[in-house]
Amino acid sequence: MKQHQFNHWSEIKYLKDIVTNPLIEVGEYSYYSGYYDNYEFEDGCVRYLWGDKKSRELFNPIIDNGWYLDKLIIGNYVCIASGVIILMGGNHNHHSEWITVYPFIDQIKNSYKPKGDTIIKSDAWIGMNAMIMPGVTIGEGAIVAAESVVTKDVPPYTMVGGNPAKEIKKRFTDKEIELLMEMRWFDWERDKIEQVTHILSSSSIDQLYEFYHREIKS
Numbered sequence: 001m002k003q004h005q006f007n008h009w010s011e012i013k014y015l016k017d018i019v020t021n022p023l024i025e026v027g028e029y030s031y032y033s034g035y036y037d038n039y040e041f042e043d044g045c046v047r048y049l050w051g052d053k054k055s056r057e058l059f060n061p062i063i064d065n066g067w068y069l070d071k072l073i074i075g076n077y078v079c080i081a082s083g084v085i086i087l088m089g090g091n092h093n094h095h096s097e098w099i100t101v102y103p104f105i106d107q108i109k110n111s112y113k114p115k116g117d118t119i120i121k122s123d124a125w126i127g128m129n130a131m132i133m134p135g136v137t138i139g140e141g142a143i144v145a146a147e148s149v150v151t152k153d154v155p156p157y158t159m160v161g162g163n164p165a166k167e168i169k170k171r172f173t174d175k176e177i178e179l180l181m182e183m184r185w186f187d188w189e190r191d192k193i194e195q196v197t198h199i200l201s202s203s204s205i206d207q208l209y210e211f212y213h214r215e216i217k218s
Helices: 053-058 061-065 105-111 174-183 190-195 205-217
Strands: 024-026 072-074 085-087 118-120 158-161 166-170
Touching (some): 061 105, 174 205, 190 205
Protein backbone atom coordinates (compact mmCIF):
# COMPACT_ATOMS: atom_id res chain seq x y z
CA MET A 1 0.00 0.00 0.00
CA LYS A 2 1.39 3.40 -0.92
CA GLN A 3 2.25 5.87 1.80
CA HIS A 4 -0.46 8.36 2.68
CA GLN A 5 0.47 11.85 1.51
CA PHE A 6 -1.28 13.59 4.42
CA ASN A 7 -0.24 13.24 8.07
CA HIS A 8 -3.33 14.74 9.71
CA TRP A 9 -6.80 15.99 8.79
CA SER A 10 -5.69 19.58 9.45
CA GLU A 11 -2.99 19.41 6.78
CA ILE A 12 -3.59 20.85 3.32
CA LYS A 13 -1.63 20.72 0.08
CA TYR A 14 -1.41 23.78 -2.12
CA LEU A 15 -2.25 22.66 -5.66
CA LYS A 16 0.56 24.75 -7.12
CA ASP A 17 2.99 22.53 -5.21
CA ILE A 18 1.58 19.15 -6.29
CA VAL A 19 0.05 19.51 -9.76
CA THR A 20 2.21 18.26 -12.64
CA ASN A 21 -0.40 17.54 -15.31
CA PRO A 22 -0.15 20.14 -18.11
CA LEU A 23 -3.93 19.94 -18.63
CA ILE A 24 -4.56 21.25 -15.11
CA GLU A 25 -4.24 25.01 -14.59
CA VAL A 26 -4.16 26.18 -10.98
CA GLY A 27 -4.34 29.64 -9.43
CA GLU A 28 -2.71 30.95 -6.28
CA TYR A 29 -3.36 29.55 -2.79
CA SER A 30 -5.93 26.97 -3.91
CA TYR A 31 -5.68 23.83 -1.83
CA TYR A 32 -6.69 20.20 -1.48
CA SER A 33 -7.54 18.78 1.96
CA GLY A 34 -7.25 15.07 1.24
CA TYR A 35 -6.48 13.36 4.53
CA TYR A 36 -9.62 11.18 4.48
CA ASP A 37 -9.00 10.08 0.90
CA ASN A 38 -6.15 7.69 0.13
CA TYR A 39 -5.65 9.16 -3.35
CA GLU A 40 -3.39 11.92 -4.53
CA PHE A 41 -5.05 14.93 -6.13
CA GLU A 42 -4.13 13.93 -9.70
CA ASP A 43 -4.79 10.24 -9.11
CA GLY A 44 -8.14 10.13 -7.40
CA CYS A 45 -9.66 13.57 -6.99
CA VAL A 46 -9.15 14.33 -10.69
CA ARG A 47 -10.21 11.26 -12.70
CA TYR A 48 -9.80 10.17 -16.31
CA LEU A 49 -7.59 13.09 -17.31
CA TRP A 50 -4.73 12.17 -19.59
CA GLY A 51 -1.50 14.03 -18.96
CA ASP A 52 -0.10 12.62 -15.74
CA LYS A 53 3.34 11.01 -15.92
CA LYS A 54 2.07 7.44 -16.22
CA SER A 55 -0.54 8.16 -18.91
CA ARG A 56 1.99 10.14 -20.93
CA GLU A 57 4.22 7.06 -20.93
CA LEU A 58 1.39 4.77 -22.06
CA PHE A 59 -0.24 6.69 -24.92
CA ASN A 60 -0.90 10.11 -26.41
CA PRO A 61 -4.49 10.60 -27.64
CA ILE A 62 -3.68 14.06 -28.98
CA ILE A 63 -1.04 12.71 -31.37
CA ASP A 64 -2.44 9.20 -31.83
CA ASN A 65 -6.12 10.08 -32.29
CA GLY A 66 -6.17 13.81 -32.99
CA TRP A 67 -8.33 14.50 -29.93
CA TYR A 68 -8.72 17.91 -28.29
CA LEU A 69 -8.62 17.18 -24.57
CA ASP A 70 -10.58 19.17 -22.03
CA LYS A 71 -8.68 21.02 -19.31
CA LEU A 72 -9.31 21.46 -15.61
CA ILE A 73 -8.98 25.14 -14.71
CA ILE A 74 -8.93 26.14 -11.04
CA GLY A 75 -8.85 29.74 -9.87
CA ASN A 76 -7.34 31.40 -6.81
CA TYR A 77 -8.21 30.55 -3.19
CA VAL A 78 -10.29 27.47 -4.08
CA CYS A 79 -10.93 24.98 -1.26
CA ILE A 80 -11.31 21.31 -2.25
CA ALA A 81 -12.23 18.85 0.49
CA SER A 82 -11.34 15.21 0.91
CA GLY A 83 -13.17 12.70 -1.27
CA VAL A 84 -14.08 15.19 -4.01
CA ILE A 85 -14.23 13.65 -7.50
CA ILE A 86 -13.72 15.79 -10.59
CA LEU A 87 -14.60 13.68 -13.63
CA MET A 88 -12.74 14.59 -16.78
CA GLY A 89 -12.12 13.31 -20.33
CA GLY A 90 -11.77 9.57 -20.06
CA ASN A 91 -15.49 8.83 -19.89
CA HIS A 92 -16.51 10.68 -23.07
CA ASN A 93 -16.60 7.54 -25.23
CA HIS A 94 -19.99 6.30 -24.00
CA HIS A 95 -22.78 7.49 -26.31
CA SER A 96 -26.34 7.30 -25.03
CA GLU A 97 -27.69 7.93 -28.56
CA TRP A 98 -25.84 4.91 -29.97
CA ILE A 99 -27.26 1.39 -29.83
CA THR A 100 -24.60 0.47 -27.30
CA VAL A 101 -22.74 2.56 -24.75
CA TYR A 102 -19.88 0.04 -24.85
CA PRO A 103 -16.62 1.62 -26.16
CA PHE A 104 -15.47 -0.92 -28.76
CA ILE A 105 -11.74 -0.53 -29.23
CA ASP A 106 -11.97 -0.13 -33.02
CA GLN A 107 -14.41 2.77 -32.51
CA ILE A 108 -12.51 4.57 -29.74
CA LYS A 109 -10.72 6.94 -32.08
CA ASN A 110 -13.98 8.26 -33.53
CA SER A 111 -16.12 8.06 -30.42
CA TYR A 112 -14.46 10.70 -28.26
CA LYS A 113 -16.45 13.91 -27.88
CA PRO A 114 -15.11 16.78 -25.74
CA LYS A 115 -17.41 18.13 -23.03
CA GLY A 116 -15.56 21.43 -22.63
CA ASP A 117 -13.18 22.54 -19.91
CA THR A 118 -14.17 22.02 -16.29
CA ILE A 119 -13.71 25.32 -14.47
CA ILE A 120 -13.71 25.98 -10.74
CA LYS A 121 -13.48 29.72 -10.32
CA SER A 122 -11.81 31.62 -7.51
CA ASP A 123 -12.95 31.39 -3.89
CA ALA A 124 -15.21 28.37 -4.48
CA TRP A 125 -15.51 25.67 -1.81
CA ILE A 126 -16.13 22.08 -2.90
CA GLY A 127 -17.44 20.02 0.02
CA MET A 128 -16.44 16.52 1.05
CA ASN A 129 -17.26 13.69 -1.39
CA ALA A 130 -18.89 16.00 -3.92
CA MET A 131 -18.69 14.99 -7.59
CA ILE A 132 -18.25 17.46 -10.44
CA MET A 133 -19.26 16.21 -13.87
CA PRO A 134 -17.30 17.08 -17.05
CA GLY A 135 -17.65 20.50 -18.62
CA VAL A 136 -19.18 22.20 -15.58
CA THR A 137 -18.28 25.73 -14.48
CA ILE A 138 -18.50 26.56 -10.78
CA GLY A 139 -18.68 30.30 -10.27
CA GLU A 140 -16.71 32.59 -7.99
CA GLY A 141 -17.48 32.17 -4.31
CA ALA A 142 -19.84 29.25 -4.90
CA ILE A 143 -20.26 26.49 -2.32
CA VAL A 144 -20.95 22.87 -3.28
CA ALA A 145 -22.40 20.91 -0.36
CA ALA A 146 -20.92 17.58 0.70
CA GLU A 147 -22.02 14.51 -1.30
CA SER A 148 -23.49 16.67 -4.08
CA VAL A 149 -23.34 15.74 -7.77
CA VAL A 150 -22.87 18.85 -9.89
CA THR A 151 -24.23 18.33 -13.40
CA LYS A 152 -24.63 21.93 -14.56
CA ASP A 153 -23.02 25.32 -14.07
CA VAL A 154 -23.21 26.98 -10.65
CA PRO A 155 -23.61 30.79 -10.57
CA PRO A 156 -21.23 32.93 -8.48
CA TYR A 157 -21.80 33.10 -4.72
CA THR A 158 -24.47 30.41 -4.85
CA MET A 159 -24.82 27.41 -2.54
CA VAL A 160 -25.90 24.15 -4.21
CA GLY A 161 -26.53 20.66 -2.89
CA GLY A 162 -28.08 17.30 -3.68
CA ASN A 163 -28.05 14.82 -6.57
CA PRO A 164 -28.32 16.44 -9.00
CA ALA A 165 -27.13 19.58 -7.23
CA LYS A 166 -29.71 22.37 -7.06
CA GLU A 167 -29.59 25.89 -5.72
CA ILE A 168 -30.08 26.13 -1.98
CA LYS A 169 -29.65 29.87 -1.67
CA LYS A 170 -27.54 32.84 -2.70
CA ARG A 171 -24.83 33.73 -0.22
CA PHE A 172 -25.53 37.46 -0.60
CA THR A 173 -28.03 39.82 -2.21
CA ASP A 174 -27.84 40.45 -5.94
CA LYS A 175 -26.41 43.93 -5.27
CA GLU A 176 -23.76 42.56 -2.93
CA ILE A 177 -22.81 39.92 -5.48
CA GLU A 178 -22.41 42.65 -8.10
CA LEU A 179 -20.02 44.47 -5.78
CA LEU A 180 -18.04 41.31 -5.06
CA MET A 181 -17.77 40.49 -8.75
CA GLU A 182 -16.57 44.04 -9.42
CA MET A 183 -13.96 43.91 -6.66
CA ARG A 184 -12.69 40.39 -7.34
CA TRP A 185 -10.58 40.44 -4.18
CA PHE A 186 -9.05 37.06 -5.03
CA ASP A 187 -7.22 38.66 -7.97
CA TRP A 188 -5.56 41.37 -5.86
CA GLU A 189 -1.88 41.32 -4.97
CA ARG A 190 -1.24 39.25 -1.87
CA ASP A 191 -0.02 42.20 0.20
CA LYS A 192 -3.33 44.02 -0.40
CA ILE A 193 -5.31 40.94 0.59
CA GLU A 194 -3.32 40.59 3.79
CA GLN A 195 -4.32 44.14 4.74
CA VAL A 196 -8.00 43.22 4.70
CA THR A 197 -8.18 39.63 5.93
CA HIS A 198 -10.17 40.93 8.92
CA ILE A 199 -12.75 42.37 6.50
CA LEU A 200 -12.75 39.31 4.24
CA SER A 201 -13.42 37.26 7.37
CA SER A 202 -16.59 39.23 8.05
CA SER A 203 -19.78 40.17 6.23
CA SER A 204 -18.75 43.80 5.74
CA ILE A 205 -18.95 44.05 1.96
CA ASP A 206 -19.39 47.85 2.13
CA GLN A 207 -16.19 48.16 4.16
CA LEU A 208 -14.31 46.03 1.65
CA TYR A 209 -15.71 48.17 -1.15
CA GLU A 210 -14.39 51.31 0.54
CA PHE A 211 -10.91 49.76 0.67
CA TYR A 212 -11.23 48.68 -2.96
CA HIS A 213 -12.05 52.22 -4.11
CA ARG A 214 -9.30 53.71 -1.98
CA GLU A 215 -6.47 51.23 -2.54
CA ILE A 216 -7.23 49.13 -5.64
CA LYS A 217 -9.37 51.05 -8.11
CA SER A 218 -7.78 54.46 -7.65
